[in-house]
Amino acid sequence: MHEPAHHNTDVRPLTEKVSHHISSFIHDFTRLLYIGMGLLVAGLVMKYFAVTGGGFVFIFAASLLSLLFMLQIVLSFFYVIANLWLALMGAFCSLSLVMGFLALMFRYQSWVGWKLMFFISLPLFLITLVFLGIYLPKRGRLPIPHRHFLFRNLLGPYLFMLFLGIASMAVNISQFNMRADAKRENMPQEATPDTDAATDTSGLWRSY
Numbered sequence: 763m764h765e766p767a768h769h770n771t772d773v774r775p776l777t778e779k780v781s782h783h784i785s786s787f788i789h790d791f792t793r794l795l796y797i798g799m800g801l802l803v804a805g806l807v808m809k810y811f812a813v814t815g816g817g818f819v820f821i822f823a824a825s826l827l828s829l830l831f832m833l834q835i836v837l838s839f840f841y842v843i844a845n846l847w848l849a850l851m852g853a854f855c856s857l858s859l860v861m862g863f864l865a866l867m868f869r870y871q872s873w874v875g876w877k878l879m880f881f882i883s884l885p886l887f888l889i890t891l892v893f894l895g896i897y898l899p900k901r902g903r904l905p906i907p908h909r910h911f912l913f914r915n916l917l918g919p920y921l922f923m924l925f926l927g928i929a930s931m932a933v934n935i936s937q938f939n940m941r942a943d944a945k946r947e948n949m950p951q952e953a954t955p956d957t958d959a960a961t962d963t964s965g966l967w968r969s970y
Contacts, residue, residue: 788915804819817871825867827859835860851894859919859920869927887927894916
């Protein structure tokens with residue numbers, strides 16, 4: 763008669779321990795996401811002021827964010843037992859963020875195919891907007907860890923990407939990159955024995 767109760771008392775601490783580890787991991791994962799977003803902004807600022815390596819920092823940050831949000835698609839299903847809709851929405855929103863950051867990378871680098879990337883990403887982005895609009899009014903009924911995931915891992919990055927997407931359309935990216943290249947060309951270069959090698963290296967960074 764007492765064995766089931768004893769079994770339940772054994773299972774509950776184990777469940778709470780697993781839940782604590784998952785929450786701790788997602789907290790550290792979220793911090794890494796925001797470090798990546800900070801690097802993305804730093805890369806754009808470096809590109810604008812023609813700092814050598816700015817393009818590399820931007821590409822690295824955009825690629826890192828795409829990989830992290832791809833991983834977040836899997837992490838979203840940690841919530842599938844507690845909240846099925848949050849898990850499904852988290853997975854879909856994370857997919858739209860993956861495509862969105864890839865599209866932004868193509869756009870800000872003026873790479874061929876950026877229009878196709880935007881065309882693929884836009885429907886996902888709009889559907890995500892609808893999902894967030896439906897789900898946000900229900901946030902008060904969510905447990906605190908679920909609420910944090912909704913705001914910090916989905917809504918925050920979504921608004922960040924929306925701002926950069928609007929900025930990429932409001933600003934002439936070609937002129938932005940050309941101005942950065944012109945600033946870099948006008949910067950005094952150190953005299954080196956191998957002038958051709960120095961020119962090639964400058965060209966390499968300019969391509970970024």
